Amino acid sequence: MYNKRTVIPGLAIFVLFVTLPLWYNGLSAGPIPKPELPPNGTKECVAPASEMRDNHMVLLNEWRDSVLRESGRSSVSVGGKEYPKALQLACMECHSNKEKFCDDCHTYASVKPYCWDCHLTPVEAASKKETH
Amino acid sequence: MKYALSFLAVIALVLIAWLGSQIPGMPYIFGVAFPYLAIAVFLGGFVYRVVQWAKSPVPFSIQTTCGQAKSLDFIKHNKLEAPHTTAQVVARMALEILTFRSLFRNTHAEMHQGPKITYESSKWLWIFALIFHYSFLLIILRHMRLFLNPVPFWVQWLETLDALFQVGAPTWYMSDVGILIGVGFLFARRLTNVKVRYISLLNDYFPLVLIFTIAITGILMRYFLRTDIDIVNIKQLTVGLAALHPTIGSDIGAIFFIHLFLVCALLVYFPYSKLMHMGGVFMSPTRNMKNNSREVRHLNPWNPRILPHSYAGYEDEFREFMVDAGIPVEKELPPQKDEE
Numbered sequence: 404m405y406n407k408r409t410v411i412p413g414l415a416i417f418v419l420f421v422t423l424p425l426w427y428n429g430l431s432a433g434p435i436p437k438p439e440l441p442p443n444g445t446k447e448c449v450a451p452a453s454e455m456r457d458n459h460m461v462l463l464n465e466w467r468d469s470v471l472r473e474s475g476r477s478s479v480s481v482g483g484k485e486y487p488k489a490l491q492l493a494c495m496e497c498h499s500n501k502e503k504f505c506d507d508c509h510t511y512a513s514v515k516p517y518c519w520d521c522h523l524t525p526v527e528a529a530s531k532k533e534t535h
Numbered sequence: 536m537k538y539a540l541s542f543l544a545v546i547a548l549v550l551i552a553w554l555g556s557q558i559p560g561m562p563y564i565f566g567v568a569f570p571y572l573a574i575a576v577f578l579g580g581f582v583y584r585v586v587q588w589a590k591s592p593v594p595f596s597i598q599t600t601c602g603q604a605k606s607l608d609f610i611k612h613n614k615l616e617a618p619h620t621t622a623q624v625v626a627r628m629a630l631e632i633l634t635f636r637s638l639f640r641n642t643h644a645e646m647h648q649g650p651k652i653t654y655e656s657s658k659w660l661w662i663f664a665l666i667f668h669y670s671f672l673l674i675i676l677r678h679m680r681l682f683l684n685p686v687p688f689w690v691q692w693l694e695t696l697d698a699l700f701q702v703g704a705p706t707w708y709m710s711d712v713g714i715l716i717g718v719g720f721l722f723a724r725r726l727t728n729v730k731v732r733y734i735s736l737l738n739d740y741f742p743l744v745l746i747f748t749i750a751i752t753g754i755l756m757r758y759f760l761r762t763d764i765d766i767v768n769i770k771q772l773t774v775g776l777a778a779l780h781p782t783i784g785s786d787i788g789a790i791f792f793i794h795l796f797l798v799c800a801l802l803v804y805f806p807y808s809k810l811m812h813m814g815g816v817f818m819s820p821t822r823n824m825k826n827n828s829r830e831v832r833h834l835n836p837w838n839p840r841i842l843p844h845s846y847a848g849y850e851d852e853f854r855e856f857m858v859d860a861g862i863p864v865e866k867e868l869p870p871q872k873d874e875e
Contacts, residue, residue: 405836410589413817414582421578424682424777432778433684435771456765464704512766513686513694517701 436507441497448497449481460516463490490522499525538726541741545748545797552796553789565792566772567781573799580806581814588818592836598824605827617826624825632816638664660724667717670710671746673697674753677710681773703758711754718747742810745801752794763788 404410419426448455449462466488469475478487486493498504501524509516523531556565602616618624630636643657676693680686698706722743725735756764768784769791775781805811817823825831850857850864857864 404586404589405592406589410585410818414585417814418578418582421574423679424774425779427683427687428774428778430778432771432774432780435784436767453763453765456767457761457763460704461761508767510686511684512770513680513691514705514766515691515695516704 436511438505438507439498439500439503442499443497445497447482447484449479449486449493463494463518466490490518491525491528495525501525537735537737538722538740538744540737541744544741545744548745548797548800549748549752549793552793556789556792556796562783562787562792565796566783566787567776569796569799570776573802577802577805581811584806584811585814585818588815593820593824594835594837596824596826596828596833597820598826599821600826604829619825619827621825624823628817628822631822635661635664635668659720663717663720663724666713667721670713670717673710674708674714674750677708681770682777684770684774705757707758711750711757714750715747715754718743718750722747738808742801742804742808745797745804749794749797749801752790752797756788756790756794760788760790764791 450458455462470488476488478485480486495501501519505516508514552565555561598618600617602613603611604617605612605619612619614623615627615630618627627636638661639658641657641660642654645653645655647653673693677690677697680690680694683690697708697710699709700707722740725731725739725743763786765785765787768787771784772781772787801810805813847865850866854864854866854868858868
């Protein structure tokens with residue numbers, strides 16, 4: 404083999420890069436997130452849990468567009484119950500702990516939704532009320 | 536015909552993954568066995584190919600020069616086009632690998648009335664190759680969020696950068712659009728440019744179609760066919776693969792297995808195909824050698840060892856036979872002693 408002094412380190416760097424997940428995680432997959440169920444005991448949501456898991460971001464985006472861009476503020480009726488198209492007024496009413504419900508999976512999967520650029524989390528909303 | 540065959544091959548791969556992953560028990564084969572097999576073939580094959588290249592001797596200093604070599608002091612040396620030191624070679628290689636400098640020189644020859652031929656700079660290949668390769672790199676680095684736990688800060692930065700426009704939810708990535716545009720152009724170029732079409736083979740079309748389909752299945756999975764695509768469930772499998780004890784939590788949609796199987800096919804195909812230009816660009820002697828053949832003698836490594844043999848030595852060795860044959864010699868045979 405020629406040019407061993409450059410070829411071998413080059414290959415070593417390549418193999419290290421490709422196997423990055425092996426040694427970065429230290430052969431441990433880590434805990435799987437378990438989002439907290441609604442503390443107020445509600446069992447029903449606007450859609451079944453499996454569908455919400457897959458599609459909640461699509462639904463929230465549709466609601467956002469409908470309310471803010473088409474002023475469609477009418478509420479959604481599911482199973483005889485009325486839900487306003489809102490994050491703070493609907494979702495967070497039951498899933499009241501953003502840190503334990505939203506962030507659990509989002510941090511695990513490195514998803515950073517920009518909901519909270521404008522919205523207040525329940526904790527922030529409560530502290531706002533106190534100051535006023 | 537050749538491009539139709541590559542489409543057929545990819546469609547066959549899609550069908551295998553789609554139908555295969557629906558059979559009970561098979562998700563484990565498609566989700567665990569194939570990825571391990573593919574990464575082993577990829578790494579082993581890649582290292583093997585590079586070692587084979589490194590074993591091949593280079594008979595001459597065969598770098599391609601496009602500028603004035605280092606000469607007398609008053610002649611201006613073109614350091615990038617005729618690199619003379621290791622640092623200059625590294626600079627030239629870095630520009631080639633990071634900015635595809637040789638594609639930047641691409642020209643387009645055209646016949647006009649007269650007849651007159653013109654050579655015009657043609658940057659399309661260069662710009663779309665850049666878009667394609669950097670999108671692909673960004674996509675691979677972004678996918679590390681599925682394999683690394685906790686997700687490192689640089690992956691999060693890349694995701695934020697790539698989703699900068701904040702279109703839709705899940706947010707659109709620029710690299711998704713980039714890779715489709717890039718690979719689409721590279722494919723269309725092979726079909727529409729008559730000269731390129733003439734020299735294109737099945738193994739030119741196939742990787743383009745395969746990468747296109749991988750990108751399409753990824754986009755479909757992320758934005759459109761979201762049934763049973765729960766990111767937490769998928770990360771549990773992928774990070775489990777990296778931790779060497781993979782588990783498939785609950786059902787994962789077929790589109791995921793199609794995407795994953797095509798990626799496995801790409802990894803297996805990689806070391807045996809033109810895609811090895813990833814390693815080859817570092818190994819090409821026309822780029823990685825110094826243009827110093829007037830100062831340093833480049834010895835051909837496969838030359839046999841031949842010692843210098845002067846005429847005086849030659850005559851010493853064969854003098855008797857030369858005298859016998861009547862060939863004149865510079866130094867006569869020593870006078871023979873009379874036998875007594």
